[in-house]
Amino acid sequence: xxxxxxxxxxxxxxxxxxxxxxxxxxxxxxxxxxxxxxxxxxxxxxxxxxxxxxxxxxxxxxxxxxxxxxxxxxxxxxxxxxxxxxxxxxxxxxxxxxxxxxxxxxxxxxxxxx
Amino acid sequence: xxxxxxxxxxxxxxxxxxxxxxxxxxxxxxxxxxxxxxxxxxxxxxxxxxxxxxxxxxxxxxxxxxxxxxxxxxxxxxxxxxxxxxxxxxxxxxxxxxxxxxxxxxxxxxxxxx
Numbered sequence: 001x002x003x004x005x006x007x008x009x010x011x012x013x014x015x016x017x018x019x020x021x022x023x024x025x026x027x028x029x030x031x032x033x034x035x036x037x038x039x040x041x042x043x044x045x046x047x048x049x050x051x052x053x054x055x056x057x058x059x060x061x062x063x064x065x066x067x068x069x070x071x072x073x074x075x076x077x078x079x080x081x082x083x084x085x086x087x088x089x090x091x092x093x094x095x096x097x098x099x100x101x102x103x104x105x106x107x108x109x110x111x112x113x114x
Numbered sequence: 115x116x117x118x119x120x121x122x123x124x125x126x127x128x129x130x131x132x133x134x135x136x137x138x139x140x141x142x143x144x145x146x147x148x149x150x151x152x153x154x155x156x157x158x159x160x161x162x163x164x165x166x167x168x169x170x171x172x173x174x175x176x177x178x179x180x181x182x183x184x185x186x187x188x189x190x191x192x193x194x195x196x197x198x199x200x201x202x203x204x205x206x207x208x209x210x211x212x213x214x215x216x217x218x219x220x221x222x223x224x225x226x227x228x
Contacts, residue, residue: 034216043221044157044206089156093216100210102147102217104156 002027006090006105013080013112021075021108023064023090031092033057033066033073038087038107047075047088080112116141116211118220126226127197134193135223137207142187144210147217148180151204160205163190197227 007022025031035047035057048057053068062077073090090105117140127133137146148160160180161169169182183191194201204224208217 032216036219044208044219046216046218049216101159102157102208104158106156 002031002092002094002101002103004090004092004103004105006088006108009107010109010111013110015082015112015114016079017112019075019077019080019084019110021088021090021110023073023075023105025071025073025090025092027071027092027094029094031094033064034091034093034102035062035064035073035075036089036091036104038089040086044089080110082112082114085110085112116143116209116218118207118209118218120205120207120220120223122223123221124224124226126228129198129227131197132193132195133197133225134191135205135207137190137192137220139188139209144187146184146190147208148182148190148192149206149208149219151206151222153202157206160192194225197225199227201225202227 003026005024032051034049036044037047038044048059050057050066053066056065064073064075066073087107087109089107091102093100093102119138121136146163149157150160151157159172160175161171161182163169163182163184165184165187179195181193204222206219206222208219211218
């Protein structure tokens with residue numbers, strides 16, 4: 001079956017530090033890959049996505065590249081801000097019958113200190 | 115993106131009782147999804163609700179425990195029946211948007227069962 005593995009948290013950084021959150025996946029087909037973010041007290045929001053190998057998704061200074069050879073989709077940001085403090089979820093979407101099913105990683109809590 | 119609302123936003127319930135959660139979308143969608151996010155855990159898909167047909171449940175979830183209604187293309191309900199403290203979670207609905215692989219999430223319903 002499909003699975004997503006994220007690096008264990010929590011991650012604590014100082015403002016303007018470089019961020020990497022590792023994500024690897026196992027899938028039987030050719031999934032699309034996503035990063036979702038959950039800010040404190042809010043619902044889940046789509047941060048970025050990539051639908052095929054070597055695609056780079058980017059948004060709000062975050063980026064992730066779909067690496068089929070290493071089955072990875074690591075999230076990076078060059079300079080984090082306090083407002084980036086949130087839980088980040090890596091996910092994949094794969095076709096299951098007539099539906100597309102999302103499989104999530106366990107989430108990584110990021111805290112950015114001023 | 116779709117605008118999704120959920121009611122109630124949070125509730126505290128006694129064990130043995132049932133709670134019905136509503137999900138309203140501002141546009142017509144063929145599929146709606148219900149997820150559970152247990153404390154400190156990732157999101158797990160409970161079921162897919164299609165208008166005009168029975169919901170499709172994931173392994174480990176059954177209709178008697180989580181009955182779902184889908185009376186039209188903009189609305190769905192999830193009932194958590196005969197609750198126990200293990201049902202304490204955030205329950206989220208989502209809809210596909212921008213292509214069926216991408217999902218947008220509601221703000222969630224935070225349930226605490228005593």
